[in-house]
Amino acid sequence: MTVEPFDAICHDVALAEMRVCEVPGPSTLGPGGKYFLREFYCTEPGCDCRRVVVQFLEAAAPSNVVASVSYGWEKAGFYKKWSRSAEGWREMAGVTLGPLAEKGPYAEGFLKIFDHIIKDRQVVAAFRRHYRMVREIIARP
Numbered sequence: 001m002t003v004e005p006f007d008a009i010c011h012d013v014a015l016a017e018m019r020v021c022e023v024p025g026p027s028t029l030g031p032g033g034k035y036f037l038r039e040f041y042c043t044e045p046g047c048d049c050r051r052v053v054v055q056f057l058e059a060a061a062p063s064n065v066v067a068s069v070s071y072g073w074e075k076a077g078f079y080k081k082w083s084r085s086a087e088g089w090r091e092m093a094g095v096t097l098g099p100l101a102e103k104g105p106y107a108e109g110f111l112k113i114f115d116h117i118i119k120d121r122q123v124v125a126a127f128r129r130h131y132r133m134v135r136e137i138i139a140r141p
Contacts, residue, residue, distance in 0.1 A: 003053055006039040006130055009137060014039070017126060020059065021113060029109030030066065034059035037117075039127070041134040048082070048135075050074050051092060052127045056110050067110035070098045073124055 007014035018036060025032025040053040051072040058064045072079055072092045079089035091098065095115050097107050118124055 001042050001047065001049060002044050003040040004043045004134075006041055006134065009041070009043075009134055010130070013130070013133065017130075019117075019123070019126075021056065021117065023113065027109075029113055030106035035066065035110075036062060039130060041131055043134065043138055045138060049092065050078070050128075050131065052131065053098065054114065056113075066104045067107040068098060068103075069111055069114045070096050071114070071118060071127070073118075073128060 005014075021035045021037060023030050023032050023035065036057040036059055038055040038057055040055070042049050042051065049072070051070060054069050054071065055065045056067045056069070058066060070091070072094060074093070076089065076093040079092040083089035083092060095111060095118065097103055097111055
């Protein structure tokens with residue numbers, strides 16, 4: 001799966017809708033501070049994975065990725081049908097730390113933070129809308 005940053009595809013929308021997460025701390029979840037959530041979406045033609053990869057970037061040092069979290073918002077049954085491997089769907093459904101993703105010392109804590117963030121239906125709706133925007137752009141000749 002080839003992913004590209006949403007801000008490189010839909011720059012103005014990404015800037016206007018950038019999410020910021022503030023972690024009080026320090027805590028067991030991670031060092032305190034503000035973190036930008038940078039979204040990445042699949043750009044493979046014909047793909048319909050319905051997922052986002054979100055990087056947590058330190059606001060004070062935006063080039064520093066503290067964790068990358070993958071999120072598939074559909075039910076597990078969708079990924080079981082869609083996946084090409086018998087077990088691959090498990091990494092696609094729900095919230096996971098991808099096997100190739102950045103995993104700093106607080107990755108598990110940021111996974112918990114993200115799991116809390118997606119309880120907000122507006123956040124998930126934004127991911128879905130951004131995904132559709134990217135798919136429409138990719139589909140253009």
